[in-house]
Amino acid sequence: MSPVLDAVFWVLAVISVAAGIAVFRVDSMARATYALAVSFVAVGAILLLLNLEYIGVITILMMVMEMAVMAIFMIMFMGMNPALMPMSMVHNKVGSLVLALGVFVVLAGGALLVDWPARRGEPAGDLTRSLGEAVMGSKMLVMLTVSPLLFATLVAALVLATPRGRYDRFGDDLRAATPRGPGEQGDQA
Amino acid sequence: MAEGIIQVGPLGTVTATVLLGIVAVLAAAFDGAVGARLQGRRTLSGAAAPVWEGARLLRQRRRTIVAADSLLWRIGVVGLLVVALLKVAVVPLGAWTVADLSVGVVWFNAMDVMVWALVWLVGWGANSAHALIGGYRFLAQALSYELPLMFALTGPAIAAGSLRVGDVVAAQDELWFVVWMPVAFLVFCAGVVAFSVWGPFGAAAGKDIAGGVLAELSGVDRLLLLAGRYALLSAGAGFAVALFLGGGSGPFAPSWVWTLVKTLAVLAALVGVRRLLPVVRPDRLAEVAWIVVLPAVLLQLLLVSFVVVQ
Amino acid sequence: MDLTSAVARLAARRPHVLVVEVPGWGPTRMTAERELRHRGWVQANSPAEADIMLTCGVAGREFSEIVDRVWDQLPGPRVRIGATDPDQVSGVLDESRRALLDGTVQRVDAEARTAVAGDVPHDPDHGDAGHGDMDHGDMGHEGMDHDGMDMPMPGGIGLAEGGTDRDGLDLDVLHVSLGPVLPHWPAGLVVRCSLQGDVVTGAAVEVLPAAGWGPDRARDGAGLMRGTVRLRSAQYCDQVAGLLALLDFERLSMRAIRLRDSVLDDAPIETVTAEVERLGERLRRSRVLRWSVQDLPGVLEGLMALLDGVRTALLGEIAADTAAPLRSPAAEAERLEQIPGLITGLDVAGARLVIASLGLDTAVVAPEGSDHG
């Protein structure tokens, strides 16, 4: 590893952890959400350093998208002004802090103390292609399980979050020309 | 590394930046010229608009607004230009490219998702109702255009069997992808217009909300955002050329000339569409995007997959 | 120093002008718009964008206060001008450009502003009425004072409160004033909306009066327009253009604007009616237009009715009826009262289109201190 890349790694590492801490320290919900997005982007960039190009870019893509949506939910549901307002919405701060530190000591200690085995095997020439072949070949079963799971999630989330079905919107025989908006006349019927 | 693609060093990055700037200014000049014609003034006076507007915004002061989240606001304002530059990094100019990533197509996609966050931040940071509504509108619109756009990007990648932009260009030696992927091409172009907050997909900066995300911007901030919009359009046009229009292939002239010529042609069409179509409200867009456009792109992908397997 | 003045000269080639219309001064505003178009200047959408603020007409007390606050939002270098008669427009615009280039004037203005900003720490009401920044006026936030937290409010801005909404999510309510300074908006109209997200959940309507009757009103106040019916026709045409501009349908809105200007320029009636015919045909044929307002009942019909008004008013001219009656103030007040019912439940975009399709004429609202209701 060249010194330049090493420096890049450390910068990204510091950014990712600092942004992660900022999530629970800043006063604004928008800032908290986007701090998390920065943390993800930094980790995605570290993945790029580890030659995981596809996974790294996908992480950035998905997480930025997710945080953009999350910001809306934060502002919608937090019972607080989304402006730059000092906020403290924590319970059991000390206990959580102690526990989190404990987790860190155990994990980091483990990482440093364990005698990691030597590297086995060499990475494939084109990692993205090899990933595609794994997904479509030997590990197909994994993806076959993941996709119905994702679909089930979509359906379940919609069922949970939507109070009204399509019959409420399009009438008893689904015949209404335009869907009724929520809260409009006849909605409760 | 793909055959025939040369990665250029730091100097190339500077060249790419300058080139993007020139193309973006040309786009602004073209838009000004079209506008002037439409208003019945001399075309040339409209074409000079970017110079006058640039000078005007450089002279104008920036605003400070009570309780604005300046940090996030400024990130959003500067971010669009940065994202456009990062997009251009994977667009080949003839045989040269700044970064020939093995996942160039996904990289482009990741960068246009960044626009989600940035436009919303511009709307959010200003602490103004009109700007915030603009930000919300953009996210609502993004939920409609992003999925069709992703699938439209997938088409050329499947046909070329690679996510590397250089490979995609090389795979079009015999036949440009636009010929047998017209739906994907059109959807991609619509996606470019949409993530540039432009024309029919410019509801986030609509006149009805006093300019929306632009409402509170003045001076350099406004200049950066407007430039960012044109730069995004330019980057999108360049990528459309690489993905669907055979990159630099063409007779007589060197390939970089062809890339530029094609890019400018696509860009002119994207810029011009603004005057031709009314703005599409995001709630109207959602229905069409999910019920008509998305299945159409999926059918296109099915066709592409069939051809590739054959 | 030379560079600065060179930049300034370039900048002043294409200034952006925020045009504020006071009820009753429609013709002045239309003339100003035409003048801007001929010069290649740009009409600003918001005060932040503008270099020049042009007030057409004499605003009443409340309106003036709002215009003052909007003026504060111009970033500068800035020039404030006014016109009360169409003939003045060209002159004041020339003058404003000179003032925009005048380094001394601008420096004095900038220094005065810094001084004021130093004296008054923060104006929490920062331009809320002007073009609808958030109205943070609702300070009653008892609900948030749980756990004895006494939170400082940044910039003296209170918290938004939740309220029942159509999705049952108890979203925050924002109080936003639409108007009176907003592009393509009826002069002086203020719609105070409660917004959740961008959905209007409640509205109250008001027209901010002028300080006197506009020049296009007969001096006897009997509801007659001065001069020809051309102004009336042009006004309809202006409203068609405004609605199309809200849709950002520039090719067609520009056609309507050119039509409006030709009406004002005393073009022959046959030419005008022929163009109205063609434009109407074009609008009727436009499927994309029909589709984009499909979910808003009455908008397309309103647009067609306005276009029809252009011709009907001109036919009055053929009948040598030089004084076309204005709408009666009572009828106009009734239409204003309908607005909250029409826009509640729509999003802001829909609400704007619906209001524009009504073709309101706020000029009939009596000015301050007049006896005419």
Place this chain on the structure above:
Amino acid sequence: MTLDTVLVIAAALFSVGVYGALSQQVVVMVMMGLELMLNGVILAAAGLWWFLAPAPDGQVLLLVVIAAMTVEMAMGFAVATLLNRSRKSDMTDMATDLSG
């Protein structure tokens, strides 16, 4: 950049996430804590994969973690919406009982 450093960074991210998930009162903030924990998991998995056994199959695990994150977020948003609708509350403390 060695395996040790990557793992320490991942552990730090994970611990910050643990702190957030335990201490925050608001459902969406708890979700952010969980996300941060998974962020650490991704980094650790990537590090282990690259430095120990860079076989092609290992990347599939990362895809699965990302998919898990998506599922977590989608369900989290749905539950937050439901809670907000039924209780007018987004606090975890107020959703400890099982009654609707």
